[in-house]
Amino acid sequence: MSLTTPRTDWRASIERRLTRTRAFVDDADPEALAVILASMGSLLVAFVGFLLASAWTAVPFGAFLIAAGYGWVRHQALVARAVAFAMTTVTLVTLGLVVAFIFAESIPAFRYETASVFGVSVPGLGMFAQARWDAVSEPVRYSLLPMIHGTVMVTTIATLVAAPLGVAAALFVAEIAPPRVRELVKPGIEVLAGIPSIVYGFIGFTVINPWASDAFALNGGSTYLFVGMVVGLMALPTVVSVAEDALTSVPDVMKDGSLALGATDWQSMTSITLPAAFSGVSAAVLLGVGRAIGETMAATVMLAGVPRISDPLVNVFYGYETLTSLIARGYGSANGVHESALFAAGVVLFVTVLCLSVGSQYIEARMRRRLGGAE
Amino acid sequence: MSRATRTALVRDDRTAYEAAAGSAVGLSGIAFAVGLAALLGLVAIDAPVAGVGLSVALGAVLLALGAAVVGFGVASRTGYVDTGPQPSAGIVAAAAFTGIWVAVGAAASGAAGLGTGGRLGGGAVLGGVAFATTALPREDIGSTVPAGAVAGLCGLALISGVVGPGWEHALVGYNATLFGDTVVPVVVLFASLVTGWSAAKASGGFGARGRNVGAYVLIYLVVGSILAVLVGLVAFVAAKGLPGLLNGVSVGGAGLVSWPFLTNGAGLLADVAGVFPALVGTVWLVVGAVCFAVPTGVGAAVFLSEYAEQGRFTGAVEVATNGLWSTPSIVFGLFGAAFLIPRFGNQKSLIAGMLTLGFMLLPLVLITSREAILAVPDEYRDASAALGVSKWQTIRSVVLPAAIPGVTTGVILGVGRIAGETAPILLTMGGGVLPAKAAAPDVLGSFRLSASPPFVSNPALLEATSALPYQLYALITAGLSGNIRNPQEFAWGLALTLLLVVLAFYAVGIATRYYFRQKLHQ
Known part of the structure; x- marks a missing residue:
């Protein structure tokens, strides 16, 4: 533990970095340095050109290719390192661009749906304070509440399916299955993740929806119940693989100790492995919830596509619209504020799922620290 | 155990x-x-x-x-x-049976014609009895x-x-x-x-x-x-789709095997309507996404695991990668529509779809490559360094070859995943519901050089193109009807084709992993 304050820590780290850079510049061959500067500079210019939608983007990009190609022949190690660094930043840049563009496109809708509370006007509040979505007839309103309700319904049912089944299957793969069975079950669950969502949707549309309509005497066959089940099936592999990772990361010595005391396998699982891996397993469930929230095509194809809140609120026999299906169905024919409102739905989705992802990463990191300390 | x-x-x-x-x-x-x-x-x-x-x-x-x-x-x-x-019997069993019997009691009181209060009462009574019987x-x-x-x-x-x-x-x-x-x-x-x-x-x-x-x-x-x-699921789709997929298949003749469903477009002139344009579209889509994501992802994985020190930067990249991995595909579609389409001719295009899927593939490749590189034992690196080999030479000739099995597997599985994605290309790539054979993109044959910027152009990349998952969606929204003989059969054949393409990627990926693991244990 250092006793320095974060501020001096920061300054020290910058200083350290500066000295290192200086040393690097002194050491390096000036020609290599020039090549790297030229290639990275032209790459940056190309990126800016692309952002500005300039037709001249090809020129700096070509310059980058020439500089990097020349450098590859003459100073391979340095250029490789620089290019690898540039590639690393792509992830950060992509996330940044996603955030920037989706938020920027959604601003008009948030402006349109400004509502005042206690005399302060809050942009976007109208999307959550009333329940009317109608892009065509007056009054044109863009409330996201009906879609949020749909997403919550589908996600709840999906989680009820995916969480218990997923954790049970993860326990099986990680703890119970003999090696040969595991070799069969694990790829099977992986393959389940690979079945395209549109194929699920197609089966749902042609088989499940007519069946549900018949079996429950419904008006139309769109139900949150079966969409939720299908989406749960799709989220299941995510839960299984992440939870299995968490369960296998519990050190064997802990389980062996329990077994050596005469506990049964199930006792060791419930009182040693599951509690030790609890945070990892809950992270798996969180990620599964994230998958279920973001699942698009099955919902789009199977749901009725009417922005309405079901009546009563928990009526699972009718399915109207989720955030994802709203976007998939509406994009293309929408324009102006309507299109922007679809981006607003995207913002809600993105922020929710990002929070879930960051939350589950935090939980996982905590678990790894704890298990590391226990060893 | x-x-x-x-x-x-x-x-x-x-x-x-x-x-x-x-x-x-x-x-x-x-x-x-x-x-x-x-x-x-x-x-x-x-x-x-x-x-x-x-x-x-x-x-x-x-x-x-x-x-x-x-x-x-x-x-x-x-x-x-x-x-x-x-x-x-324990608290878990007690809770489960209480729940079950509350439901039974409520249902029974409801059937007996009691109101909400009666239901609650009946449920509570039976639930209480069940709890006592289980727990005590x-x-x-x-x-x-x-x-x-x-x-x-x-x-x-x-x-x-x-x-x-x-x-x-x-x-x-x-x-x-x-x-x-x-x-x-x-x-x-x-x-x-x-x-x-x-x-x-x-x-x-x-x-x-x-x-x-x-x-x-x-x-x-x-x-x-x-x-x-x-x-x-697989058997059901296969049983429903095989008649469409095998429609008019003949072995022998001029081309040895004639498989009209895979080699025809849909159109009035074709005897058997086929999915050729969508199949070619999917192939190009995958090729484009791989060309963007694999070098980028592997390069980033090399930098993160070999060069970078653990710190704020790597932490941020890791969070960003996992965030991108869990970002819903429809959000990628929105991003592609807002960011890429205005930069590539203001219409849905093949290249916009390629890059959108590339952005989706990137975190998958990065995560699996990084795992594969970290799994290479440090002894390899130390041995190489002890021989006086430079860091880059070590990475190039020791670390990367050792990591290739893991990277390959990850890439193949990732490709299988994005090949079936519909939502992103729905917003970025479009295409017709039943494209004719001529609508299949001819990417290699359409590169043009010009004297004005951007100097290189490729009309095939800038056109709306169909792909297997998109065509299936378009068929469904068209109500499974169209200008072909048997739209239902066609749609099931299409679904089976898509499923087979994706499962083939998975089979190859899993087999690769199995093969390399066997080799490792020899």
């Missing part, structure tokens, strides 16, 4: 009691299977079985199972057989009597015809009706699960070993159902 519960010592000690409990588990399994078949419509619930309807027969089985389960509990409690029960007595009573009572009640309801063929119950506010055809199988499935678990516990002699057996029965059932769903 050792298998303490499966030693020969235990197995030899099989008494008649255990055998009876074991057969009760088996009977529950059979009831479960029959219930499932009835739910799927394979058998009718009024089909005659031994002179009575199936529903009544199943009711009798449930009643017998319920009585047997209660019998196991009583036999153990009275000391007739030697078991090792614990003082209480010894485990052998607590985990059998409530279970047997549930099954017995379900059985009585089926036998007496309170719930049976022709039964219906309107859920007034919900605008839906429950019919015997669906409720009977669900009741059977549920009751057989309960008796199966309870009998499994009895066959293990209650206590820790009984719980072990009971839990294993449920877990095996879960895993079995997941695999059954997988096999069932």
